[in-house]
Amino acid sequence: MSCFHARIAYFLVVFGVVAGLGAVGVRADQLASAYKRPEAIPFPAANPYTPEKAALGKMLYFDPRVSNGQNMNCASCHNPSFGWEAPLPRAIGSQNTPLGRHAPTVLNQAWSDEFFWDGRSKTLEDQAAGPIEADVEMNMPLPKLVERLSGIEDYVTWFNKVFPNKGITKRTILQAIATYERTVVSSYAPFDAWVDGDKTAISESAKRGFKLFAGKARCADCHSGWNFTDNKYHDIGLPSEDIGRAAIDKSNPKAKHAFKTPGLRDLTQRMPFMHDGSVADLYDIVAHYASGGIQRPSLSPLMKPLDLNQNEIEDLIAFMKSLTGEKAVVALPILPN
Ligand code: HEC
Numbered sequence: 001m002s003c004f005h006a007r008i009a010y011f012l013v014v015f016g017v018v019a020g021l022g023a024v025g026v027r028a029d030q031l032a033s034a035y036k037r038p039e040a041i042p043f044p045a046a047n048p049y050t051p052e053k054a055a056l057g058k059m060l061y062f063d064p065r066v067s068n069g070q071n072m073n074c075a076s077c078h079n080p081s082f083g084w085e086a087p088l089p090r091a092i093g094s095q096n097t098p099l100g101r102h103a104p105t106v107l108n109q110a111w112s113d114e115f116f117w118d119g120r121s122k123t124l125e126d127q128a129a130g131p132i133e134a135d136v137e138m139n140m141p142l143p144k145l146v147e148r149l150s151g152i153e154d155y156v157t158w159f160n161k162v163f164p165n166k167g168i169t170k171r172t173i174l175q176a177i178a179t180y181e182r183t184v185v186s187s188y189a190p191f192d193a194w195v196d197g198d199k200t201a202i203s204e205s206a207k208r209g210f211k212l213f214a215g216k217a218r219c220a221d222c223h224s225g226w227n228f229t230d231n232k233y234h235d236i237g238l239p240s241e242d243i244g245r246a247a248i249d250k251s252n253p254k255a256k257h258a259f260k261t262p263g264l265r266d267l268t269q270r271m272p273f274m275h276d277g278s279v280a281d282l283y284d285i286v287a288h289y290a291s292g293g294i295q296r297p298s299l300s301p302l303m304k305p306l307d308l309n310q311n312e313i314e315d316l317i318a319f320m321k322s323l324t325g326e327k328a329v330v331a332l333p334i335l336p337n
C-alpha cells in the first residue's frame with residue numbers, strides 16, 4: 001500500500017507541475033501507472049477460479065430458492081441493471097422491511113480485502129453467509145439451504161462436478177457464490193480509454209475535473225487507484241447516527257461514523273449514494289464535500305470545506321460521469337431443476 005501511495009504522490013507531483021503549465025492530459029504515461037485497469041482478476045489460493053464454479057455461483061446468485069420464502073435472490077438488492085445495487089436509499093428485505101444500510105455494489109469486490117460498510121467480514125466467502133442467514137434479508141439458515149439444494153437433482157450434479165468429494169455443503173455454496181462475485185467487474189469506461197492513450201475519449205471538462213479530483217478538491221486522498229478507493233474507513237461528516245466502523249474498531253476514536261470508502265466505477269448507475277442512501281445525485285455529492293461535513297471529533301482530518309465555482313462543480317461531475325462505461329448486459333442463468 002505504501003508503495004502505491006508513493007506512486008500516487010509521485011504522480012501528483014509530476015501531474016501537478018505539468019497541469020500547472022496548462023497542458024492537462026499530456027502525461028498520460030504517468031496516469032497509466034496510478035489509474036490503469038488491472039489485467040486480471042485476483043482469485044484467492046483458498047478458492048481458485050474455474051469457469052464451472054463461477055457458473056454455479058451465478059445460478060445461486062440469481063436463484064430465489066436461496067431465500068427462505070423463495071421470494072428474493074442476491075440480485076434483489078444487488079441488481080446488475082442498477083450498477084449491482086438497489087435504487088433505493090435502503091434495500092427491502094424478504095419480510096418487506098427496509099434494512100439499516102444502503103446496499104453497496106458487488107462490482108470489483110475481487111479487489112477488496114474487507115467487506116460490508118464497516119468491514120466486519122474478512123472474505124467474500126464469509127460475507128455471503130451474512131445476507132443468506134440474516135432474518136431481515138434472505139432469512140435462510142445455511143443447514144436448511146444445504147438440505148433444500150440437496151433435493152434439486154441438477155444442483156447435486158453441478159456441485160459434485162465442481163467440488164469432487166465434497167458436494168453441497170455450507171462452505172461450497174459460499175465458495176461458488178464468491179467465485180461468481182469476483183467475476184463481476186466494472187465496465188471499460190471512457191476514462192480508461194483516456195488513461196490508455198486516447199486523448200479524445202473524455203471531454204476537456206472531464207479532464208479538468210480529474211485534475212481537481214486529484215488536486216485542489218483532494219478526493220483522491222481517499223478515492224485512489226483504478227477502482228478509486230483506498231479500502232479504508234473514514235468519517236466524512238454525514239448527518240447519519242450510524243457509528244459504522246466503531247462497532248468493529250472499538251478503541252479507535254476516528255472509527256466512529258467511519259465507513260469503507262466506496263469505489264467510484266459505474267457511478268451513474270448506482271444512485272442514491274452513501275451507506276444510508278442519503279445523497280441523491282452527483283450534484284449533492286459535490287455539495288456535501290464542498291460543505292466539509294459535520295464537525296465532530298471523528299471527522300476525518302482530510303475533510304475540509306472546498307471553495308469551488310460553478311464551472312469547477314460541473315468539471316468534477318463530468319469527470320465522475322466518465323467513470324461509467326456501457327451497461328453490461330447480464331444474461332440470466334437457467335436455474336437447475
Ligand atoms: C435484502 C437486501 C440484500 C440481499 C438479498 C443481499 N444483500 Fe448484500 N448487502 C445488502 C446490504 C444492505 C449490504 C450492506 C450491509 C452493511 O454493510 O452493513 C450488503 C453488503 C454486501 C456486500 C459487501 C460489499 C462491500 O462493499 O463490502 C456484498 C459483497 C454482498 N452484499 C453480496 C451479496 C450476496 C452474494 C447476496 C446473496 C447471497 C446478497 N448480498 C444479498 C443488501 C442485500
Ligand code: HEC
Pocket residue numbers: 213217218219220221222223233234235236238258259260261262263264267270272273274275276285286289300302303316
Ligand atoms: C476522507 C476521505 C474521503 C475524501 C477526501 C472524499 N471521499 Fe468520497 N467517500 C468517502 C467515504 C468513506 C464514502 C462513504 C461514506 C459513507 O457512506 O458514510 C465516500 C462516498 C463517496 C461517493 C458515493 C459513492 C457510493 O457508492 O455511494 C462519491 C460519489 C464520492 N465519495 C465522491 C467524492 C468526491 C467527488 C470527493 C472530492 C470532492 C470525495 N469523494 C472525497 C471518503 C472520502
